[in-house]
Amino acid sequence: MGMLTTEDQYVEAIERITSEIKEKPDNPELFLLRSQNLLKLEKFKEASSDANRAVELGAGAEAHLVQGKALFNLGRFVEALDAFTKGKAKGGANLGKLDQFGQWTSWCEDRIKKLVLSGAKDPTNKTSMEEKKEEASAAATAVSASNQMPVPKIKHDWYQTEAFVIVTVLVKNLKQEDVKVDFTEKTVSVSAPLPSGSEYSLELDLCHPINPAQSSFRVVPSKIEIKMKKVDGIRWSTLEGDGAPPSVKASIPGASEAAKVPSYPTSASKKHDWDKLEAEVKKEEEEEKLEGDAALNKLFQKIYGQGSEETRRAMNKSFMESGGTVLSTNWKEVGGQKVEVKPPDGMEFKKWNQ
16 A cells, blocks of 8 residues: 555544544544644635534634634635634734734735725725624625635645745736735745635645745746745655654765755645646746846756756755855866865855854
8 A cells, every 4th residue: 555645644534533523522622633634625614613613612722723714715704803813812822833813813804804895885984893894794705605616726736955845836827915925933824815716725734843034935927936944954754744754964975866856745645747737837937037046046947957967966066065155067077076165255164163
């Protein structure tokens, strides 16, 4: 039997938890765990129901977080806002990864405001806060009712370099200002309105910590690209999970050449035809007008992809040995000797203990 995919693992976990719930029907932690796995499978109605049951049984802030996310994805923004507000009041903002409450509250308020504005016939007509809430709730209910058709499954994949993990979400024709991405040390949340009118949401519980301040995202015609800065210089064996055991550091001398090039694991339930995927986005990516570091990185990627085996070996060796300060394509120059660190002009290289 082959290895289970991430999706298979969520299904298996749900089946196991369901059996436990039959024996312990009043255990809030079991309903919370099942709701979290249902959320990962994008079964938002079921996730909302389980999270609500967990709250009724006395679960804390995290149950409100799951409930809010599920309701948000169902287009029930007013109810989602209420869930996030209650969760934050229970101390959610002070519980590590649960500091997502502030960001999700902001996203709900933004969606509600847009619904109210889109349904307002007379912008100058002043209404009470309760009327606005009722108006937004009615609009959100209408949106939810109109989105009963299944939200199309949007694929995402990831790869990594020595310093970054990059997640690519294959959704087209979005605007940068419409995409919301929130980083914490161990989570990434993505939200975006789709052209169909439904809401796209992606929740990742990362297997290793990242640096939120040095992480970023960009939106291009063919995809959303999320770039996360690693805290530790280790190779991730998986995107989500507990991360054990971590891979060896990429900079250890003697590491295989295969370990030095970007790897391409996937969150999908089947293997990708990378040639087909490349063909789908190649034309759009070639038409992107990149500047600065992005243009330079694209040039290096093109050289690496189209170069000979010796060219790739030279680029890997020079980059690794110089600490990223030298990138050579000439194997004859770097193959027989160690490539020394060459800091930028005006800077001096020192070892960490000097």
